[in-house]
Each structure stands twice: as structure tokens, then as C-alpha cells.
Amino acid sequence: MAKLDNKVAIVTGGAGGIGAGIVRAYVKENAKVVIVDIAEEKGKALSDALNEQGYETVFIKTDLTDKASLQACVDEVIATYGQIDILVNNAHASRMQGFLDITEEELELSMKTGFFATFYLSQMVIPYLKETKGNMINFGSGAAMKGDKNQGSYVVAKEAIRGMTRVIANEFGEFGIRANLISPIAYSEGVEQWKEANPEYYEKVLEGIPLRRFGDVEHDIGPAAVFLASEDSKYITGQTLMVDGGSIKIY
Ligand SMILES: NC(=O)c1ccc[n+]([C@@H]2O[C@H](COP(=O)([O-])OP(=O)(O)OC[C@H]3O[C@@H](n4cnc5c(N)ncnc54)[C@H](O)[C@@H]3O)[C@@H](O)[C@H]2O)c1
Secondary structure: OOOOOOOEEEEEOOOOHHHHHHHHHHHOOOOEEEEEEOOHHHHHHHHHHHHHOOOOEEEEEOOOOOHHHHHHHHHHHHHHHOOOOEEEEOOOOOOOEOHHHOOHHHHHHHHHHHHHHHHHHHHHHHHHHHHHOOEEEEEOOHHHHHOOOOEHHHHHHHHHHHHHHHHHHHHHHHHOOEEEEEEEOEOOHHHHHHHHHOHHHHHHHHHOOOOOOOEOHHHHHHHHHHHHHOHHHOOOOOOEEEEOOOOOOOO
16 A cells, blocks of 8 residues: 555645655655646646656646635645645745845745745645645755855745744644644755855755755655655654754754
8 A cells, every 4th residue: 555545635836846856756655646836837747747657646837925826726626636635835935135135025035935825825725634634744944944144035934834833733733633844955956046056055055964965856855755744654743854964953
């Protein structure tokens, strides 16, 4: 038996990067996966390619910064499958900037794609997770836990997501719902672009990884996301799981 048999999973930012890695890992455990992303071509191509291989996915074009688009997405998932078992709030867009120069636009980009999308989707999906005793996985960051300089707009959104994850774990544990957070490091398209713009920062991050490499989106982050979504982690909630090659230790 596969670990996610008969489960319906929503993965935001599922068209690329870590999200696409999780989509691939989930379908291989027999989940039906809803790929949610603004990148229509990439999302459709991934969905079509996986469906051709015999997996079950659907792509729903969604702008995470738009609450109406989030509601339309959830409504479509329910109309299609009638249930939601797993919500992976993975997508997050942001720009690096010195604290005093962070613009309203930059702050809004990070808060809207990261924090507000995670917050509103959680509010919209938790009633369905109550029915399935489902679970959710949110995304944090080691840079946010350390408070890296020039990452202000990203850090505030990420740590708000972590706080919210603990609230959800406490508030909905009695309904059998679990909420955990992954803090990853992986070589995604986003990291590739960031590396080009910030080669020194990239080298510094790499030097700080005891396992001496960036993770693989499907084969390093995917299994952790399968674990937290499956019965294997049924007594784990409200936790931050560092899937970062050992970069950050939480004692
Ligand atoms: N990659 C890393 O090393 C790393 C490190 C720490 C934290 N993280 C976190 O992990 C998660 C995934 O990171 P990644 O590197 O794969 O990101 P990425 O930039 O490679 O991919 C993000 C995805 O989100 C989608 N997206 C962006 N804006 C959107 C919007 N408005 N509506 C819908 N979709 C939108 C993009 O199209 C893309 O497919 C993020 O929360 C990120 O902050 C990543």
C-alpha cells in the first residue's frame, strides 16, 4: 500500500521548484494532486506529463495574492474531488532589500504570496480537513529563523507563517488535524535565479550546509513532505522540520 492512497493534496507553487518536487513525490505515493500556481504553461505541462505516466493530477491556475482566486481554487477542488486531505502551502515570492529601503510593494509581495495566501487558504481548507482528519504543511526558512540581513520582507512573512502553524496545531488538534512546517534548502528554479543575482550569498549558504550540497526538490524535500502528510507522522504536530542538510539546529 502506498503512503498517500486515496488522498487529495493541494500543492501551492506546484508548477516549479520544491512544489513540483513534492507533486512528483506525492503522485508516486498514489495521491491525487492539485497543482496550484500562477505559471500556467509550466503547471499544465507538469500535470499533462504526470497524467500521461498514469498519475492523477489537475492544474488550477491561481493567483495566490487574490483571495477570490483562492476561493475559486478551493471550490474547484471540492467540485472535482469532494474532499481535501492535505494542504501544502509552499509558494512564496519575495525580493531581497535593505531594511530601510523595503518598499510597500516588496512588503506586499512577500506578505501576500507567503503569509496571506497561507492564512486564507488555511481558513478555507480547514473545514474540509476536519472531515478527512487531514493535515497541512507550511513552509518556513532558516534565513527567517536567523533574521538574515536584507531579507526583512521575507523574514517577517516566514516567521508569521511559523507562528500560525503552531496556532493551527493547537486549535485543531482535537479534530485530528495536524499542521507542521518544513524549513528547506533545495536547488529550485528560484534558488538558481537568486544564485545568479547573489553569488557570494549562495556560496555562504553552501558553506554553511554540513552535508555540502543543496537538496534535491523531489528526492530530499519530497520524502519529508510525504512523511509529514502520511500516517507515519500521526503523532507529530506544530513542529518545524529542518530539511536543510543540517544548516540550522533547533535545540
Ligand atoms: N529553495 C530553497 O532553498 C528554500 C530555502 C528556504 C525556504 N524555501 C521556501 O520553500 C518554498 C518553495 O521555494 P522554491 O525555491 O521552490 O520557490 P520557487 O521560486 O522556485 O517556486 C515558487 C513557485 O510559486 C509560484 N508562484 C509565485 N507567485 C505566485 C502567485 N502569486 N500565485 C501562484 N503561484 C505563485 C511560482 O510560479 C513558482 O512555481 C517557498 O516557501 C520558499 O520560501 C526555499
